[in-house]
Amino acid sequence: MSLLVALVAVLPVAAQTPASHTLMPVPTSVSLAPTQLRIDSGFAVTIARYRDARLERAVARAVVRLESRVGVPMSRRIGSERSATLVVDVAGPGFPVPDLAEDESYQLDVSASQATLTAPTVVGAIRGLETFLQLQDSDARGIFIQGASIKDAPRFRWRGLLLDVSRHFEPVDVIKRLLDGMAMVKLNVFHWHLSDDQGFRVESRLYPLLQGLGSDSLYYTQAQIREIVAYATDRGIRVMPEFDVPGHSSAWFVGYPQLTAGSGPFTIARTWGTFQPTMDPTRETTYQFLDAFIGEISKLFPDKYWHIGGDEVDPKQWNSTAHIQAYMKAHGLADAVALHTAFNKRLFGIVQKHGKTPVGWDEIFKPDLPTSAVIQSWRSSTALAASAKAGFRGILSAPYYIDHMKAASDFYLPDPIPAGTDLTAEQQAFVLGGEACMWSEYVVTETLASRIWPRLATIAERFWSPQNVVDVTDMYRRLDVTSRRLSEFGLRHEEHIARNARRLAGDSTALFEMLLDYVRPKDFGGSGSTQLFPHTRLIDAAIPDPRASWDIVGRARRAAAGDATAATQLRADFARMASVQPRLTAVRESIPAANDGLQVAGAMANLSRIGLGALDFIGRRAVPDAAWRTDADSVLAGLAPRRIGQWLLVPTATDAVRTLVDAAKGLSPVRP
């Protein structure tokens, strides 16, 4: 008996099995354990079985990241002893270049004494290392890895992000930070939109006027492209280039006007939309040019897919050019759409000749195209389903345009294969996955991270995790931690509001931070925007889904159901929101940005008033009077998109207040 007491005394306090984890994306199966693997300067890592330089670099990066969290140096040596803290056990190399057919699965077991990561491929191990790092937590004794047993594999094998570097260029380091973040949330395709009307961003040595006249000297050298491809390869990320043709291609024609039927000279487009200059599909020289160009540039990109664009072809130029009309007549092409398809068929042949599989936007989908092509749906999941039914493989982008300033939850729930799909299992297999799209009309280097992160993590989870992972509240809980983790790479999204509030408002920084807690930028920001527009106004300081706004919708739902705690929290939110207008008014004499804020501050005050009123009725279970109902309806109607005109910002609380108003309106008179 006394022996037992002594034993208990020296045992450490038993760790509890935590109720939840902060992994993002959620793995296929997770079982947490009441153990903790302590991490300190004695941490050692080994690679068992297969090892190569890529795996060693991946393991070394994980050690450095862990070391940074512990704050003391660790051994950089990667041994092969089975007794190490972390054993990475990989069966073989997998594809040396990331491939659509890659097996990305892994298994991770963490006990109190050791973690074992098992994977069939190097990329599987790379995915598992991210999960290992996400299991890190801390307590008074320091850093530990939560005990767990995890089996994991992606639901979709194409999980991408498109970045448009034509409308606004991004330097190499920004791309690398983006790839770091993508790897953290297990995305595996970097879709690089490299040309458009507003800029041609790649160095061609065969056709140097492409970048020479079409880029304002903002382009990637071939060495830089190789550097980025290598960086992505190290992280298990494919790099698929897009050179959008035959439309969206004004920038090509600045240097090579002979590619188009229109009369030049041509200039780089500085505004947004579609433009008339279009490639001439009737000339052999056009195909000779594309053949040579693709032959040159495809050598820089080892990925097996080549994106030809193909969206939004303006038919005006084709329809108004005599020799094109004659060609169409001679070849029995009824209209511009038919001509576009004929062009695509020729282009597909060229792309395939250079060893690549073509990918294109919705518009290229025509039943008589070869089904080897992959269709990227920017229009709708219905369009994707249609091409799947026709036997085409496809990826979904329509719901994932993260240049749109929507909340993370808006991106989280849409599914590449929605519940209730009418696709057969065989047809569903044609849906390879999806891609988030970051079009860059209104984004510059200084704002890019704040527009992508952390929202992209929720889309990454949709593409990776089981279909039934749809709890928005839990998503936001994990997103909070994930967002902080992403800062580890130097991504600046978390600092965006504070940095810009200080820049715009100086001594009134706190007021502007409060304002920016409850607003988001309006989509398609500001009239008169061009490529040369400075992005330094209040709309650029705002972020699409501010942390302070995350909880309001949930609180409103709970308060509407009578939860008093949620109501109290909401009253504090509304008081803060309402305080912004008078305070902004007080500083407008010295801070010009206050005027942009005052566009929306009145609406925030009105929403606060209505919200507080609704909470009051709900709390008292009192039926709202007609005057209040009219006021509430008027405030909410005033926030309809068509009503807010030239505002740069919109309040984030509108939906929450609507929930409360609906709840208040639904109250029945309390029986006496």
Added chain:
Amino acid sequence: MSLLVALVAVLPVAAQTPASHTLMPVPTSVSLAPTQLRIDSGFAVTIARYRDARLERAVARAVVRLESRVGVPMSRRIGSERSATLVVDVAGPGFPVPDLAEDESYQLDVSASQATLTAPTVVGAIRGLETFLQLQDSDARGIFIQGASIKDAPRFRWRGLLLDVSRHFEPVDVIKRLLDGMAMVKLNVFHWHLSDDQGFRVESRLYPLLQGLGSDSLYYTQAQIREIVAYATDRGIRVMPEFDVPGHSSAWFVGYPQLTAGSGPFTIARTWGTFQPTMDPTRETTYQFLDAFIGEISKLFPDKYWHIGGDEVDPKQWNSTAHIQAYMKAHGLADAVALHTAFNKRLFGIVQKHGKTPVGWDEIFKPDLPTSAVIQSWRSSTALAASAKAGFRGILSAPYYIDHMKAASDFYLPDPIPAGTDLTAEQQAFVLGGEACMWSEYVVTETLASRIWPRLATIAERFWSPQNVVDVTDMYRRLDVTSRRLSEFGLRHEEHIARNARRLAGDSTALFEMLLDYVRPKDFGGSGSTQLFPHTRLIDAAIPDPRASWDIVGRARRAAAGDATAATQLRADFARMASVQPRLTAVRESIPAANDGLQVAGAMANLSRIGLGALDFIGRRAVPDAAWRTDADSVLAGLAPRRIGQWLLVPTATDAVRTLVDAAKGLSPVRP
């Protein structure tokens, strides 16, 4: 009469002449006017008289920065009309490469309708453009440039920053941001410490093992060096390389052990201090190597000066090597110092043969050296004065080691030619200026900006502004604005505390921000530090002179003199300081960094208690009792540097509390 009324009615409200400006460094003469030059999208700039590409680029950069502040696009065209908003009127090119003899003066006149910047040289105009941008302010009507008439020229013509990239490497983009900031505060020498025991950072094609084995692959290619030199040249900044010999040179010997008398193999040093491996000054091959090396590398650096280092030569190896001892005897060299001087004479000849003037640290100064050399004093202004008396030109660095974690005010007041100097006017002319030194043992890319900015701006002002500009309170007032302006370039110093508090403390971010408001990092941070040490602990999150600490010393001085407002403010400071300890204790179970904070939090609470007690005695004019005096003395004695041992942080309020305690102790009993 009615006409007069009407006229008055349409006149804009007369602008007031502001009482003060926010220019940093303060110009030679400033006269503010009650006018405002409004800046909007109609802003136009012209270059009158002389123009060249460098001037055009400088003007274009200024326009883009102004445009960013206004938030609307402006014309990028640089015309030549005399009616433009800003007329830049330059007499001639000056030196095409920034030169010690450059005339950097300018004159700037801003009226309600036009600004005119006149300068004898392009660099003078570059300096004036920074002043123009610093005159920008805003009100309810938008952005304006304050009316002013300014004449300006630097007090010293050598105003530098040394950056050590050997102990820790910094990438090209970081160097560019540093040059941006330097140009903003009118510094004109980037002293690039490119080799030391811990790394050789330049690509040599003649001796590729220098960087091949001596850099961990962290070095600048020759193309990158040219890129940085061009970037600096565009901003009127000289780039002076330093290759420290014959000591501090272990990294050379990894690839070329034959340069030293010691026996190899040699490795890159990972720890700090001085190391025994030293160049062998007795072999002709050493000089042949240095001749070829300097011949190659000097072509990359157009600056006329070449820094040979020469500091901290450890004599052990020379004294213990037979052939070196024999050589010394044969040549009548009495000791290692004499041998070092003989080495320097040979080296000077090589440097001069390649068209450069040698610069070296204090230790090279010997009366029989050629006086063409420039002496950089890292030891004291007395040492600088001694070499000036011997006819050597010199630059002062001793008081400007910004790797030391002192307050901005500590760097602000020391003068290269202190008041009361015994140097004659002729000898004073030998003092060319000074250099701040950023040694990098304890700094990495993530922390660099927070260690340099904004404190460097105060040193820049010392080097540029008239000697009588010494008002510390006014310096801090302008530094606050200057710090914010420096963020314009993407420098991250202002976000440092918040970013790291969030990284270390998650939900307790506000608590850690409060802690970091009242502490600074201890110099020479943390035992066991090596080149591979992660810099992610609380000491790395702290900054040397936090904004919240700026005011405490001044408030204490005023409160000690009986100022009740200052006392009230201080009581709030002390309450915040004292609240940190219990709150850190409460979270130490989940946040390991709390333990580092608790090292200092007790001292903060004690300082608060003593400070509040002293304020109480002062407020009541009551003489402190003996027990309180003992307590106060004990608390202050406990904060002596030798007492705080392994702490990572020290409180910033110690001096302020000492001021209060002294004032309380000095109270006389109030007569009844």
